[in-house]
Amino acid sequence: MPFQLRPYFPPVFSTPALENAPDAVFRPAPRDGVAPENFHAMSIFPEYFKIAGQWHLARESRMDCVAVWDRGRIDVREFRRLRQGDLVAVGRTEQGEEGILVHPDGFRERRVARDVFAFRQGRSRETAFSRDYDELYELLRHERDHGKVVWVMGPAFAFDHDARNAFSRLIAGGFVHAVLAGNALATHDLEAAYLNTALGQNIYTQESQPNGHYNHLDTINRVRLYGSIPAFLKAEQIENGILHTCERHGVPYILAGSIRDDG
Template identity: 75%
Template sequence: MSFSLRGYTPPDFTALNTAPEAVLQGAPKDGVAPAGFHAMSIFPEYFHIEGQWRLAKESRMDCVAVWENGEIAVREFRRLKAGDLVVLGRTERGEEGIFVHGTGFHEPGQHQDLFAFRQGRSRETAFSRDYDELYELLRYEKDHGKIVWVMGPAFSFDSDARSAFARLIAGGYVHAVLAGNALATHDLEAAYLNTALGQNIYTQQSQPNGHYNHLDTINAVRYHGSVAAFLREERIDNGIIHACETHHVPYVLAGSIRDDGPLPPVYGDVYQAQDAMRDQVRDATTVICMATTLHTIATGNMTPSYRVLSDGTVRQVYFYCVDISEFTVNKLSDRGSLSAKGIVTNAQDFIVNLRKGLGL
C-alpha cells in the first residue's frame, strides 16, 4: 500500500462573480470584535476583498478574520487591537463575500445506501484498515510533514508503552509533543524510581510509600533546576521525556489547577500554554491525540482541516483521536472537529501496535 495525499479541489468562483465584497469593520477596542463578526471554522475559508477571493492561510476555529497587510490574518479575540479590520458576516456561501469550502478534500464516493448498519466508529469497529493507513501516513509525514502527538499520562504507567513511544521519537515519527504535568512527571518517575503513581511499571504492584514517588521526582527535578539537568545529574537514560530531550523534540506541558509541583517547564498561565500549543499546531500536518479528553478537544479546536504550504499548495491535515472511551472520540466531533478520525482502543496497546507496524 503506497500513500499519497488526497488532492484539494478549490471552489469554482465563476458562479460567484457577482458576490459582494466582504464587509470590514474596525475593532471597537482591544480584545473586542465588532458586532456581527464572522467566526472561523476548521474548513478553508475565502473572503472577497479588493476584487479577489483570498484564502485564510493559517486558520483556527472560533477566531475572527482580520484584513491586514494584504492578507487574511486569523486572530483570537484576546489578540485583537482597536481598529483591526474584522470581517463581518454570518453566511457561508458567498452572500456576504465569505465562502466556507467544506468539500475540498472529498474523494468521489462509492455508492452507499441511505440506510446501512455500523456507519459510526465505536468499540465494535474493526480498525485494521486504519492502522494500515496510519503506518503509510506516518512514513510519508516523517520526511514531508510535521507529526504532533497529544498525550495523556496513561503512557507513563506501562513500560512497554513508554518504550514504544520513545522508539517512535528516535525513529523520527514525532516532531512535537503536547501534554500536561502528569505525563512528564510519571514518565520521569518511571525512569527515576521504576514506578508511576507509586506502582511498579513492570509488575503494576504498589510500592511501600509509593504515593511519595511522584512528589520526590518533581522535587528532584526542581532541585536540579531543569529537566535536562535532572536527566544528566541523575543519569536517566530512558523514557518519553528523555527521548524528547535527546532528539531535540519540543514538548509543551500545559498546567492545570490540580497539578502537583509542577515540573519547571510546565506553563502555569493558560494563555501562555495555549500560545505554545498553537505554535506547534500551526504547521502540523498530522495530529494524533491519545488518552486525554481536555487536551484533545483543546488541540482539535485550534487545528484546521487544511494547511497552506510554502509553495501555495493546500493540503489536508490528518487528525486522529485514540481513546478507550467512545465518549472522548464522539465529544471531539460534537465540539466542531468534524474531520477527526476516531479509534476506540486502549491507547497503550495502540502505541505498541504502531511501533511494531512501523518496524521499530
C-alpha cells in the same frame, strides 16, 4: 507507493450563487482582544471572502479564530491578538450568502451533511481531517522524511506502560523531532521510570501503591538533588521512558509549568 498530498479542487466561482454573492462585511474590533458582534469563526476547512468583487482565500486554517482584512490579505488571528480597529469579518452563513464561503469539499471528501455549520455530526468543523490510521502512518513517514514532526503532549502518555513504550519507539524511529509538554508529562514519565508508578499507580496494573501520592514528589526531589533531568537519568541508571529516549536520540523537549506548579 510514497505518500502524496491529495490534490486540491477550488470552488467553482462562476456559479450564479457565488457570482452574485455580496461582498463580505468587515467591522472594526471594539477593543483589544474583542471581536465585533456576529463575528465569523474560522473552521478547519479552506475559506474564501469576497472583497471588491473578488474571492480571497485565507492562507491559514485555524479553527475558532477570526478573519481580519489587513493590507490586502486575509489574516487569521486568535481573539487575543486582535487590536482595536482591526477589520474583522462578520456573518454566520458559509455558502456565499454574506460573501463568506467555507469549502469542505476541496479534497473530494464525502459530504455527510448539507449543513457545514453542524457541530460534531459526522465530519464537522470540529472533526480532524482524517480518521484513517493508515493515512496517518503514511503522513508521519512523509513528514519524517521531508520535514519536522513536533508533538504537543499531555501526561496521559506517561500514565500507561504501553503508551510510554509506544511513544518511545516513535522517538527512536525518527518520528519525533521535538516535544512540547507540561511539567506533568516529565514528572510522571520519570516517576514511571524511577518507581514504576504514575501518580502513585502502577503503570501496568493501575493499582494504587502504599503512600503512592508521595511518589511524584519524591521523584521531583531526586531530580533536583542531581540538578537536571540528564543527570538524574545517568545517576539512577534509567533506561526507559519518553525523556530517556529523547535524551538518547537528541530530541529537544520544552516543558511548561503550571500556576499550581509542584514540579
